[in-house]
Amino acid sequence: MAKTKSKTGRPRSSKRTQKKSASNNGNNNGNKNAQEPLQTAKAHDSTVKEFLHVLSTPYAGSTPKLRDDFYNYINYEWIDKKNTELKTGGKKYFVQVDSFRETQDKVFQEIIDIVKEYTRESSTQQATSMKNLYTSMLHLNPGEAERYAVIYRGEVDEIMRNGGLYDLLGAINQNEVVSWGSPLVWSVLHEPSNAKMYKATISAPELTLYDYTLYIEDTEDDQNTVESV
Numbered sequence: 001m002a003k004t005k006s007k008t009g010r011p012r013s014s015k016r017t018q019k020k021s022a023s024n025n026g027n028n029n030g031n032k033n034a035q036e037p038l039q040t041a042k043a044h045d046s047t048v049k050e051f052l053h054v055l056s057t058p059y060a061g062s063t064p065k066l067r068d069d070f071y072n073y074i075n076y077e078w079i080d081k082k083n084t085e086l087k088t089g090g091k092k093y094f095v096q097v098d099s100f101r102e103t104q105d106k107v108f109q110e111i112i113d114i115v116k117e118y119t120r121e122s123s124t125q126q127a128t129s130m131k132n133l134y135t136s137m138l139h140l141n142p143g144e145a146e147r148y149a150v151i152y153r154g155e156v157d158e159i160m161r162n163g164g165l166y167d168l169l170g171a172i173n174q175n176e177v178v179s180w181g182s183p184l185v186w187s188v189l190h191e192p193s194n195a196k197m198y199k200a201t202i203s204a205p206e207l208t209l210y211d212y213t214l215y216i217e218d219t220e221d222d223q224n225t226v227e228s229v
Helices: 015-056 070-089 099-121 125-138 142-162 165-173 223-228
Strands: 185-191 194-203
Touching: 099 125, 142 165, 165 185
Parallel strands: none
Antiparallel strands: 185 194
């Protein structure tokens, strides 16, 4: 249909032409909306590549110089030193190397040396028990460990038959090797305000697993998850 003129003399579009124009605009908007997720995905991939490139690029180069970058120079020197120590000193039982863990390991080794010296020079019952504990943990025999587990389970069953929960808590707290995991940990500690006095202390247990949420039962877990736990 041809264009008509309005009362002012200006050409005006027919209704069919206006509908067609509106339809074209709708199609253009639809194509634009359809392309937006693709453009977003491309931008995301580009950002990821750029980020990975930054991570893989050495910050201060492989051989920083003292006069140029003191901070990275001493860090690289410390890392090289620790790498050499790890290669020559054997594997450690901890995977993260820092001053705290190294100091903690040093204290552990000093305590072990003290135990060795004490058990070597003393023949008391306490020294014998400490030596047996150290030897059993150093040379753990799976068969012997399983045998003791059966014996301990029998003792627990006997306590529960003849006593109750409090008797079980008391029995667990008699053994300091495992008492830390008891639901209620009983210990005798110094009075903070008077070092000459001792007091009975009830404290919370230490969790064996690192994440407490592992102890919380999730009703939505599937059967495979339940069996693996």
